[in-house]
Amino acid sequence: MHSIPLAATAAIATTFAGIALADDDLRAQELREDAQYMFEPIPLSMPDMPNNILSTDRIALGTMLFFDPRMSRSGVFSCHSCHNVGIGGADGLEVSIGHGWQKGPRNSPTVFNAVFNIAQFWDGRAADLAEQAEGPVQAGVEMNNTPDRVLDTLASMQGYVDAFATAFPGEDDPITFRNFALAIEAFEATLTTPNSRFDQYLMGADTLDDQELRGLSAFMDQGCASCHAGVNMGGQEYYPFGLVERPGADVLPAGDRGRFAVTATVADDYVFRAAPLRNIALTAPYFHSGVVWSLEEAVAVMGVSQLGAELDEAEIADIAAFLRTLTGEIPQVTHPVLPVRSATTPLPED
Ligand code: HEM
Ligand code: HEM
CATH class of the missing domain: 1.10.760.10 (Cytochrome c-like domain)
Structure with missing residues (x-):
């Protein structure tokens, strides 16, 4: 019976190890390719928004609106109450709490990367972020406001009059509910991770x-x-x-x-x-x-x-x-200084 020399055994072992290594490499490569598919x-860059203009002025206005609790009837709730950018863009509650301490029917989804969703809400009932932004302001269990009251509030503050004029240049009457929503959408488009x-x-x-x-x-x-x-x-x-x-x-x-x-x-x-x-x-x-x-x-x-x-x-x-x-890189958002109220700004209501 022939015995295999020691050096040859070592060589065979190395070859097997080589094959094993190559197999592992191949599997790892396949996994990555499947994932890439x-x-x-x-x-890394801002998404394309065919129906909006992501100008610095519009984003700055949208940031103000997102953080301003005076967009709600009570003066208590802003978008940020339920979509806190410090805790994942959501509120960490089972279901959101809004106007008059009412519990809403659903959990608050994150606003981070919402721009990439095909439609907004758990049931997709809003086509895009601008359409979505018109909802919570009016929802009884969220901000319980009306578009007219929001527009009166905005028009009563010189800071907003100026900010809408620069965010929507060339428009005769830039303070509209649609522009309110477009500015918020522009800000939300920056919330990617x-x-x-x-x-x-x-x-x-x-x-x-x-x-x-x-x-x-x-x-x-x-x-x-x-x-x-x-x-x-x-x-x-x-x-x-x-x-x-x-x-x-x-x-x-x-x-x-x-x-x-x-x-x-x-x-x-x-x-x-x-x-x-x-x-x-x-x-x-x-x-x-x-x-x-x-x-x-x-x-x-x-x-x-x-x-x-x-x-x-x-x-x-x-x-x-x-x-x-x-978990991605969380956008660093600076809390904006908000326009000061005037004598005609609607007062908070219950
Ligand atoms: C859903 C933004 C105010 C609670 C959403 C979504 C966005 C958003 C983008 C959809 C996310 C997705 O589908 O993945 C805003 C903006 C607000 C605002 C811009 C201010 C204008 C609020 C407030 C509350 C709230 C004040 C809590 C009182 C919720 C809840 C949902 C939701 C519960 C899910 C509702 C459903 O699917 O039926 N919001 N939000 N949001 N937000 Fe807000
Ligand atoms: C929700 C993971 C398979 C459809 C979720 C959530 C997680 C998750 C973590 C909760 C997200 C949140 O609350 O923000 C997974 C994992 C899966 C899986 C690990 C495989 C084991 C699927 C499949 C489908 C699906 C195969 C479609 C047939 C959904 C739907 C929701 C959801 C519709 C929303 C549920 C709701 O209304 O609350 N998934 N998922 N998932 N997933 Fe999956």
């Missing part, structure tokens, strides 16, 4: 650890990415919440039938926009009902309700670890 990094570790990975850097890579792989293999894809990892399509198995009434309250209220079509019963998952680690509690505080639990709910899969604990931990890599 499914997802897109958040662009590029350069997350995941985006850096998509651009070729080795920024994810082994667990996060396993989570990314599971996120694609299990089918999460079929609904949560693209630049915002969601926000593009509508699906029944409970596609395979409807979650319990605590997570999916029977009274909120989602897009059914928008389209009055039976097929849209309990249909919601696949939530965008950017910065998801910052925006608990989860789902439109806001009852789930743990990301791991949200992942488990999705597994059962959307995929009919009981994910095991390790896989849930991996996916949650991956989702935590979606």
Whole structure:
């Protein structure tokens, strides 16, 4: 019997190790290519807004309006009350609290990267950010104001008269409700969060650890990415919440039938926009009902309700670890100094 010389054994072992290494490299490369096919990094430059002009003056005006509580009837609530840019662009509450301390029906979604969603709200009932911005001012449970009262308030302050004139040059009567909404939209278009570790990975850097890579792989293999894809990892399509198995009434309250209220079509019963998952680690509690505080639990709910899969604990931990890599660079927003009131500024009302 021939015995293999020691040096040859070592050479064979090295070759096997080489093949093993090449296999690992190939798998890692394939995973990255699959991810690059499914997802897109958040662009570093401002998005294109075909119906708006993102001038510095318009953005500055929009910032003022976003932070001004006098846009609400009570003088208490601004957009920022429920979309706090210091806590993920949301309010961290189960459901928002607005005018007269009323609880609204839904959890506040983040305004970060909202510009990339196909339509606004959990049910997509507003086509874009400008249309959306006209809603909360008038919603009884949010700011409980009227467009006329907002315009009277704005026209009563010289600071706003000047700011609207420079933000909408050449217009005879720039203080309109539409321009109010366009200015807010321009500000919101600046609230993007590029350069997350995941985006850096998509651009070729080795920024994810082994667990996060396993989570990314599971996120694609299990089918999460079929609904949560693209630049915002969601926000593009509508699906029944409970596609395979409807979650319990605590997570999916029977009274909120989602897009059914928008389209009055039976097929849209309990249909919601696949939530965008950017910065998801910052925006608990989860789902439109806001009852789930743990990301791991949200992942488990999705597994059962959307995929009919009981994910095991390790896989849930991996996916949650991956989702935590979606936190990007948070925009630094300076709280604006707001125009001073005048004798004709409407007074706060209950
Ligand atoms: C939804 C902006 C005021 C609570 C949204 C969305 C945006 C937004 C962009 C949609 C995000 C998405 O679909 O991903 C604004 C602006 C406001 C304002 C510009 C001021 C004009 C408020 C206030 C509250 C509030 C004061 C709380 C009292 C909510 C809630 C939703 C929402 C609960 C989800 C509603 C639904 O889907 O039916 N907001 N918001 N917002 N906002 Fe605001
Ligand atoms: C919401 C993750 C699969 C559609 C969510 C949320 C998370 C998540 C964390 C909550 C977002 C938030 O509250 O801001 C996942 C994971 C999945 C998965 C990890 C795979 C295990 C799917 C699939 C679909 C889908 C396959 C479509 C068939 C939705 C919808 C919502 C949502 C419609 C909004 C639910 C609501 O109205 O509250 N997903 N998802 N998801 N996802 Fe998924």
